[in-house]
Amino acid sequence: xxxxxxxxxxxxxxxxxxxxxxxxxxxxxxxxxxxxxxxxxxxxxxxxxxxxxxxxxxxxxxxxxxxxxxxxxxxxxxxxxxxxxxxxxxxxxxxxxxxxxxxxxxxxxxxxxxxxxxxxxxxxxxxxxxxxxxxxxxx
Numbered sequence: 001x002x003x004x005x006x007x008x009x010x011x012x013x014x015x016x017x018x019x020x021x022x023x024x025x026x027x028x029x030x031x032x033x034x035x036x037x038x039x040x041x042x043x044x045x046x047x048x049x050x051x052x053x054x055x056x057x058x059x060x061x062x063x064x065x066x067x068x069x070x071x072x073x074x075x076x077x078x079x080x081x082x083x084x085x086x087x088x089x090x091x092x093x094x095x096x097x098x099x100x101x102x103x104x105x106x107x108x109x110x111x112x113x114x115x116x117x118x119x120x121x122x123x124x125x126x127x128x129x130x131x132x133x134x135x136x137x138x139x
Contacts, residue, residue, distance in 0.1 A: 005048070006048060006097055006098060006099040007097055007099075008028075008042075008044050008048075008097060008099040008101060009048050009099065011028070011030065012028050012044070012046055018030040018031070018033075019031040021041060021070070021073075022043075022066065022070060024062065024066070025046075025062070026045060026046055026047070026058060026059050026062030026063075027043060027044065027045055027046065027059075027062050027063060027066045028043075028044050028045075028046055029041055029042065029043045029044070029066070029070055030042055032103065035105075036105050036112070036113050036114055037080070037105060037106045037107065037108055037112045037113040038078055038080075038106060038108070039074045039077060039078040039080065039104075039106040040103065040104070040105050040106065041070065041074055041103070041104045042101050042102065042103060042104075043063065043066060043067060043070055043101065043102040043104065044099060044100065044101045044102070045059040045060075045062065045063055045100055046059070047059040047100075048099055049099070049100055050089075050090075050095075050098040050099065050100070051089040051090060051095075051100065052087065052089050052100055053089070054100075055100055063102065067085070067102060067104075070104060071083065071085070071104055074104055074106060075106075078106050078108075080106035080107065080108045082106070082107040082108075083104055083105055083106045083107055083113075084103070084104075084105045084107060084113065084114040084116070085102055085103065085104055085105075086102070086103040086105060086114060087100070087101070087102045087103070
């Protein structure tokens with residue numbers, strides 16, 4: 001990751017204004033400036049890393065503590081019970097800012113909010129066991 005501050009680091013540091021919702025030692029949350037729906041919020045770690053696999057355990061735990069509380073607050077404030085949580089890692093996965101971030105996107109109806117296509121495939125049972133073992137051994 002570059003040592004240059006990301007737009008999100010600049011927001012955390014107060015160099016770029018935002019509509020802040022939450023801040024603690026490890027996390028920062030604010031309204032998205034290009035929302036897909038009312039209440040669209042970003043939750044970011046203060047630790048500047050590009051992808052989730054590079055996030056420290058402490059920052060990840062902090063995100064895990066804040067994310068459900070933030071979702072409850074968004075549901076209460078908007079009255080919208082359905083929502084998506086989106087988190088992208090890398091350019092091919094549509095990550096636009098190289099700083100880990102979670103979108104909480106209320107889904108008030110079928111036309112507003114996040115649209116999702118899911119071109120599912122079929123699990124290859126011949127290689128699934130080897131793949132599962134390889135992933136498991138990486139933990």
